[in-house]
Amino acid sequence: MAVITVERKPLTFLERTYLPQIAGGLATTFKHLIAPKKTLEYPEQRPAIPPGYRGVPTLVRDPNGREKCVSCQLCEFVCPPKAIRITPGEISADQTDRAHVEKAPQAFDIDMLRCIYCGLCQEVCPEEAIFLQNQYSMSGYTRAEMVNHKDKLYELGGTLPDQHYKWDQKKTAQDHGNAH
Amino acid sequence: MFDFFFQLHPVIQGLAKGLAVIMVIFPIAGACSMAERKVAAWIQDRPGPNRAIVPWVAWIPFLGKFLQRLGIFHVMADGGKMLFKEDSLPGHVNKFYFILAPIVAMIPALTTVTAVPFGAYFDSAGKVITLGLAPLDIGMLAVFAVSSLGVYSAILAGWASNSKYPFLGSVRASAQLISYELSMTLAVLPVFLWVNAPGLPGTMSFGRVVEFQSQPGFLGGMWFGFLMPLSAFIFLVALFAETNRQPFDTVESESDLVGSFHTEYGAFKWGLFFVAEYSHMIVGSGVFMLLFGGGWNPLPWVSLATAVDWLGAILPFAHAPLFVGVLSIAIFLGKTLAMIFFFMWVRWTLPRFRYDQVMKIGWQKMLPLSIANLLFYAIAIAVLQK
Numbered sequence: 001m002a003v004i005t006v007e008r009k010p011l012t013f014l015e016r017t018y019l020p021q022i023a024g025g026l027a028t029t030f031k032h033l034i035a036p037k038k039t040l041e042y043p044e045q046r047p048a049i050p051p052g053y054r055g056v057p058t059l060v061r062d063p064n065g066r067e068k069c070v071s072c073q074l075c076e077f078v079c080p081p082k083a084i085r086i087t088p089g090e091i092s093a094d095q096t097d098r099a100h101v102e103k104a105p106q107a108f109d110i111d112m113l114r115c116i117y118c119g120l121c122q123e124v125c126p127e128e129a130i131f132l133q134n135q136y137s138m139s140g141y142t143r144a145e146m147v148n149h150k151d152k153l154y155e156l157g158g159t160l161p162d163q164h165y166k167w168d169q170k171k172t173a174q175d176h177g178n179a180h
Numbered sequence: 181m182f183d184f185f186f187q188l189h190p191v192i193q194g195l196a197k198g199l200a201v202i203m204v205i206f207p208i209a210g211a212c213s214m215a216e217r218k219v220a221a222w223i224q225d226r227p228g229p230n231r232a233i234v235p236w237v238a239w240i241p242f243l244g245k246f247l248q249r250l251g252i253f254h255v256m257a258d259g260g261k262m263l264f265k266e267d268s269l270p271g272h273v274n275k276f277y278f279i280l281a282p283i284v285a286m287i288p289a290l291t292t293v294t295a296v297p298f299g300a301y302f303d304s305a306g307k308v309i310t311l312g313l314a315p316l317d318i319g320m321l322a323v324f325a326v327s328s329l330g331v332y333s334a335i336l337a338g339w340a341s342n343s344k345y346p347f348l349g350s351v352r353a354s355a356q357l358i359s360y361e362l363s364m365t366l367a368v369l370p371v372f373l374w375v376n377a378p379g380l381p382g383t384m385s386f387g388r389v390v391e392f393q394s395q396p397g398f399l400g401g402m403w404f405g406f407l408m409p410l411s412a413f414i415f416l417v418a419l420f421a422e423t424n425r426q427p428f429d430t431v432e433s434e435s436d437l438v439g440s441f442h443t444e445y446g447a448f449k450w451g452l453f454f455v456a457e458y459s460h461m462i463v464g465s466g467v468f469m470l471l472f473g474g475g476w477n478p479l480p481w482v483s484l485a486t487a488v489d490w491l492g493a494i495l496p497f498a499h500a501p502l503f504v505g506v507l508s509i510a511i512f513l514g515k516t517l518a519m520i521f522f523f524m525w526v527r528w529t530l531p532r533f534r535y536d537q538v539m540k541i542g543w544q545k546m547l548p549l550s551i552a553n554l555l556f557y558a559i560a561i562a563v564l565q566k
Contacts, residue, residue: 022529033223035225037225038226
């Protein structure tokens with residue numbers, strides 16, 4: 001391998017006085033002085049949220065307005081910091097439009113002081129009922145305020161477009177005698 | 181119009197003038213702290229402090245918003261905070277000197293203002309009368325003598341704090357201020373050699389220096405900054421060192437000395453150090469402008485008298501002493517503030533010199549350079565003025 005000896009030139013007189021460098025530095029800082037500012041003034045201006053962002057976990061309804069969660073508790077078990085606490089409950093018989101599922105959460109609490117926004121709950125959910133959506137700013141004055149209860153979770157979640165219509169397809173299949 | 185003022189007892193006159201000057205210097209020092217934050221922000225591509233606002237100002241439709249964006253009210257918020265904070269006195273300090281130090285910092289900082297003229301007007305005979313608190317004939321000498329007392333505050337504060345960082349900082353402060361004072365003094369000597377031409381009464385006054393820069397002709401109207409660029413440069417560098425500004429703020433270097441001599445200070449006493457530093461900067465900038473920047477002359481080769489004559493063609497009252505006085509003060513203040521902006525601009529451009537570099541530059545570069553400069557100009561002036 002050829003070795004290239006780089007000649008190290010001694011500093012010239014002007015360089016040793018620092019002055020051209022200082023003038024160059026002043027020019028650079030002056031350019032920034034008059035350049036447009038890059039600050040995002042937060043409460044008034046909000047950052048653009050990229051797709052796939054993991055914000056506050058929320059519960060969503062299906063396009064028919066029905067609650068998707070069947071309280072299988074997979075999210076509760078997978079949650080690394082144990083932030084999720086679900087109390088399962090049965091669906092009463094008079095709710096005919098929800099006869100396709102057996103259970104729904106009676107209570108669904110996510111402690112946002114524990115949540116680490118890892119998204120495992122969203123990943124594990126077989127019903128696609130829990131999503132980490134765009135909200136990133138949670139604040140409260142008490143610890144109790146930082147626990148999101150079921151109604152708050154649905155309020156935050158809203159309705160997301162359904163990719164599969166899992167239960168509708170299942171019902172159609174059942175109506176056709178489950179013939180594959 | 182102002183006869184009643186001149187009929188007052190001289191002591192009362194002096195008090196009134198002194199109060200007037202303090203009323204100007206203090207707000208400027210406060211505004212400088214704001215300007216510092218704003219310039220810092222702008223250079224770093226940020227908008228800077230722009231939130232605080234007084235409710236009834238917010239009701240003013242356009243101006244209110246503008247003042248808010250400018251961060252005017254942050255000055256008041258900062259000042260108010262500093263005044264009402266608990267003024268703690270650590271248990272391990274020497275209490276007398278600890279309290280004395282910020283006072284000693286303020287006194288020379290404000291005293292130097294008395295010797296600095298800040299404007300001029302022409303009396304009915306066309307004679308230039310400088311505006312200043314004390315039109316001393318030893319102006320420059322007085323400024324040097326009093327401003328160098330400022331180092332005592334750093335030494336006292338560092339020693340009285342009875343802890344290591346303040347002590348190291350005060351040792352640095354005394355060494356740095358003493359080293360740069362030499363080259364600073366030597367740098368202004370050519371100016372006074374030039375001003376004290378043979379046949380004229382000897383003087384160290386700033387008024388005479390400015391008068392020399394407002395003469396007709398190419399050489400007469402030339403500011404000393406152009407005539408003696410090296411002197412101006414050495415004086416400027418020494419000024420940065422004397423006011424402890426970047427790149428010479430080894431005295432305060434927060435990364436290696438926490439806060440140096442004011443580490444143990446808080447609240448109002450710390451605020452006094454702060455205001456003293458800015459007052460030093462204001463006075464230093466003023467002195468630089470008087471000596472090398474033409475004082476209250478608006479442009480090189482355009483003296484105040486010429487400018488007033490030009491304005492006289494448009495404005496009927498341009499020759500009134502009051503107008504000329506205010507105009508000259510405005511020009512001088514503008515130049516001084518521009519100089520302070522330069523201080524801030526440099527602060528966000530250059531990194532801090534190491535302490536050994538500061539000493540090396542001071543003793544091995546600036547001092548020989550200023551001596552050579554003095555010799556060169558002494559010979560040149562001797563030849564020119566014979």
